[in-house]
Every structure is written in structure tokens, then in C-alpha cells.
Amino acid sequence: MKGIELVKIYRQADSSWLTGQITWSATDGASMKLVVSDGSTYIEQADDLFECLVEIRRETDPLGLRICCAGCKKDAYPSRMNREMGGGSKVQIRTLGRPTQREDQIGIFEAVNLSEVGTVEEQEAYYRIWLASLR
Numbered sequence: 001m002k003g004i005e006l007v008k009i010y011r012q013a014d015s016s017w018l019t020g021q022i023t024w025s026a027t028d029g030a031s032m033k034l035v036v037s038d039g040s041t042y043i044e045q046a047d048d049l050f051e052c053l054v055e056i057r058r059e060t061d062p063l064g065l066r067i068c069c070a071g072c073k074k075d076a077y078p079s080r081m082n083r084e085m086g087g088g089s090k091v092q093i094r095t096l097g098r099p100t101q102r103e104d105q106i107g108i109f110e111a112v113n114l115s116e117v118g119t120v121e122e123q124e125a126y127y128r129i130w131l132a133s134l135r
Helices: 049-063 080-085 120-133
Strands: 002-011 016-025 030-036 041-046 065-067 090-093 105-107
Touching: 030 049, 041 049, 049 065, 049 120, 080 090
Parallel strands: none
Antiparallel strands: 002 016, 002 065, 016 030, 030 041, 090 105
């Protein structure tokens, strides 16, 4: 699997919008390259696409760049099955107190609103809270 995706990126420093092009491959592991319209480039390799996106965000989050795609939503996290069988190309939208359903699954590159996007730390914290809410 290979692809090219266009994403909107919000830059907090000057409240401006940038565009990004993500080139990805998910064959025998995963690789991802984000080229931003301001000229910056981020490249990562990992076990799956979601982890590549997380690693890119570990670089962009401190810079105040927010990538507006489903894989960056505060309430989104992939299932283990998707990571192992689907290359981390989809996430489930997690609702507190409710196990995920098949219809909760969306592709990591689908466009979302800025208000839905969080940092890696916010996303991981929400996932832990969601897990605890199921007990």
C-alpha cells in the first residue's frame, strides 16, 4: 500500500493555515514523509502508519503545528488488530464508557476540524481515560 494525501495544518504562532502533502508506504513496516507549504519536511519510519504519524507529531506539536486529520483527533486511537493487519491506516473514534463499534472506524488521513485535533500527549491521555471508563 502506498499513497499521497493532502492535509490542512494550522500554525499557532501566527494563526495561519498551511497545506501539507503526506507521502506514505505501508509495506513491510511503514514510512511517511510530510512536506509542509512553508518548506519544512518531516520523515519517519515505524511499524505502522499511525506510529509514523505520531512520531511526526512529536516533532510538529512543540512547533505549534496541528495536522487536521483523523489520526490526530484527541478521541481517536487505532485498534491492535488494525495496527497488525491494516498497517495502522485507520483509527476508532473512542467515546467514554462505550466500547468501539465497526462504524467508529475512519481512515487516519480523513480531514477533521481544528477543534478536534490535539497533541500526542492529549490523545494518549484520552485513550487511557477511555480504557479506564470501560471497567
